[in-house]
Amino acid sequence: MEFLIEQWPRFLEGAWLTIQLTLGGIVLAFVLAMFFGILGTVNHWLPRAAATVYVEVFRGIAALVVMYWLIYALPVATGFQLEDLFAAILALGLNVGAYGAEVVRSSINAVPKAQVEATVSLNMSWPQRMRLVVLPQAWAQMLPTFGNLVVELMKATAVVYLVSLHDLSWVADDLRRLSGETIPVFLVAFALYYLIAQALIFGVRLLERRANHKLGRTPPSGGGLIGLLRPPAVGAKVGVAK
């Protein structure tokens, strides 16, 4: 116990790196998902093909493999050495972005056709249609699955300890070696991961509620902020996130 209290700052440092990696990955994945997701709905074969190639390649290869490629193979191939932290964020972002692009694409396609027809009859331009009509509706649809992806991304950040970035997993493993107290050390690390995940889930549910509110849909559960901590009503959605 004393040992844990003594080492507490190191846990926090590790958790902070995990959070940085997660947030960096989220930003990159979000941009990629939006870009390639929208590209996948364009009415021309070339952008659609580009989106398909991106999605299939980076969904098909594990983030860890991409990370190893960026860190070990890229310098040999090109002479450029990426900073490890940057390579890790890049690998995570590319991977989760590919999953996200599929979510974006299918959510946009799920917007009722009449909505699109209405924008055409109002003579809206394509950017207007996307910004004012299609994306706000698709956004509400995307968010629940994005919530799952965000947690997946957070969990995936743990692989960086294999390339010796000092994240929460690395700290836990290091302290285990130092002290031999596997169970307490790992329980603290697991608890911190759990807390980070719950915070992320909470944040996404807030966004979800706001998106639905803006569309004039009442939140399903009500119950204020605390209500967001409860899982959504059963039968709402099936676990096809991955």
Added chain:
Amino acid sequence: MNGFWDFEFTGRVMPDLLSGLLVTIQATVLGYVIALALGLLIAVVRRAPFLGAIVHFLMEFIRTTPLVIQLVFVFALAPSTVSVFTIGVVVLGVHYAAYTAEVYRSGIEGVAKGQWEASKALSLPVSRTWGAIVLPQAIRKVIPALGNYLIAMFKDTPLLFAIGVVELLAMAQQVGSASFRYVEAFTMVGFLFLLVSIPSAIAIRRLEKRYAAV
């Protein structure tokens, strides 16, 4: 000698990489069997009042913490007589059981209430209600979703590398560091991953059509 891509080298290390791929596939399949069986058990147990709540929390905990550190944790605690491959397969299976349990649950909840009532009216025993009425209907509907997790597991097997299982990525690391030809080694790993995961994704899409997605 030091070209960008050495085909002769690539050909020479291919057998090693393929044997790594075989380990990857073995771990995936064995882990998946555990995930399917344990997930079903969890999904059924979760309906019990008290035990269900505990199981639910444990599942949530497993699902929101990283697989790598779970692997290292079990590896550190397990007696040294247990092989790393076994540890890897079991942890992978248990981790994914937390996901498949959710999938089964959605399937079970999708079974119409009338089916339960009918089995009760016929006074079928609990085992027949589950075995002959509920599960056949529930599982059929979630087959595509379960299939997605097979692919997801396949892509998570490189993490077994962390505890010393010599699968595809570890093999590539070995041949790469022996010769310093990382470009060929890791590029081939990516290629082999695509070679397995793209056809399986297509197969899942077929399944989805056949079993009319959930």
